[in-house]
Amino acid sequence: MAEYKRSNLIADAPSGYCPGCLHSLATRLVSDVICELGQEDNSINVISVGCSALNLLYWKGDFLGVAHGRAPASATGIKRTNPERLVFTYQGDGDLAAIGLAEIVSAANRGENFTVIFANNQTYGMTGGQLAPTTLIGQKTTTTVYGRDPAVAGYPMRMCELLNTLEAPQYIARFALNSPKGINQARAGIKKAFEYQLAGKGFTFIELLTNCPTNWKMSPLDTLEYMNENTIPYFKPGVYRDKEAEVK
Numbered sequence: 178m179a180e181y182k183r184s185n186l187i188a189d190a191p192s193g194y195c196p197g198c199l200h201s202l203a204t205r206l207v208s209d210v211i212c213e214l215g216q217e218d219n220s221i222n223v224i225s226v227g228c229s230a231l232n233l234l235y236w237k238g239d240f241l242g243v244a245h246g247r248a249p250a251s252a253t254g255i256k257r258t259n260p261e262r263l264v265f266t267y268q269g270d271g272d273l274a275a276i277g278l279a280e281i282v283s284a285a286n287r288g289e290n291f292t293v294i295f296a297n298n299q300t301y302g303m304t305g306g307q308l309a310p311t312t313l314i315g316q317k318t319t320t321t322v323y324g325r326d327p328a329v330a331g332y333p334m335r336m337c338e339l340l341n342t343l344e345a346p347q348y349i350a351r352f353a354l355n356s357p358k359g360i361n362q363a364r365a366g367i368k369k370a371f372e373y374q375l376a377g378k379g380f381t382f383i384e385l386l387t388n389c390p391t392n393w394k395m396s397p398l399d400t401l402e403y404m405n406e407n408t409i410p411y412f413k414p415g416v417y418r419d420k421e422a423e424v425k
């Protein structure tokens with residue numbers, strides 16, 4: 178039987194996340210993979226603004242908290258000046274796909290050699306559940322109280338598909354964290370992305386479909402089912418780009 182062991186990068190401290198929030202699982206997966214690759218003293222976590230930033234409270238590795246949406250720009254500077262370090266951003270969907278849209282598209286287009294971990298919970302969690310670019314059609318938020326209407330708020334933005342139109346990215350994949358299968362696939366995908374970076378190959382992007390029990394106003398268990406029925410059919414999990422596999 179597998180024995181639970183706290184990752185060396187996670188402090189023995191309250192996470193600050195609401196019960197059932199998948200942000201904590203996402204950061205746990207990232208920390209596990211970093212330790213597995215023997216990179217715990219070499220990694221730099223570029224932390225964005227939002228609930229994503231709560232990992233400041235328990236992340237034991239090197240990190241930098243940066244301005245809303247600017248993590249890919251900051252990571253560019255950090256990685257270019259410290260090419261031997263394992264650099265990654267950890268960003269929510271408001272951060273990455275709204276205020277930081279220019280930064281993520283530009284960094285991906287330049288093929289910067291760092292990894293983006295994108296936690297897509299389809300809402301602005303930290304500020305109280307407003308509409309995000311990724312909010313589903315019909316999904317109720319505090320700014321779309323009758324549900325997202327595309328005629329007013331446009332359509333949910335699919336970031337993997339959007340970035341997959343660019344030439345430079347090396348690895349782009351989306352995983353859903355609402356099932357053991359999805360979690361295991363995410364772990365393997367994160368590892369692959371970090372391995373690409375360590376081999377100096379270029380830009381890698383991992384989208385993790387997550388939840389927000391508090392702002393979706395559901396029990397944690399109900400959010401997992403909601404994801405099966407609503408989130409996954411629209412944001413299809415899968416590997417969108419794998420340059421290494423294309424070459425083989």
Ligand SMILES: Cc1ncc(C[n+]2csc(CCOP(=O)(O)OP(=O)(O)O)c2C)c(N)n1
Binds near residue numbers: 272
């Ligand atoms: C420049 C700037 N604009 C707006 C804010 C307010 N703000 C803080 S968190 C946040 C939304 C974060 O949402 P998301 O990135 O989806 O992350 P989540 O909290 O859902 O994990 C906003 C708009 C800010 N801190 N700085």
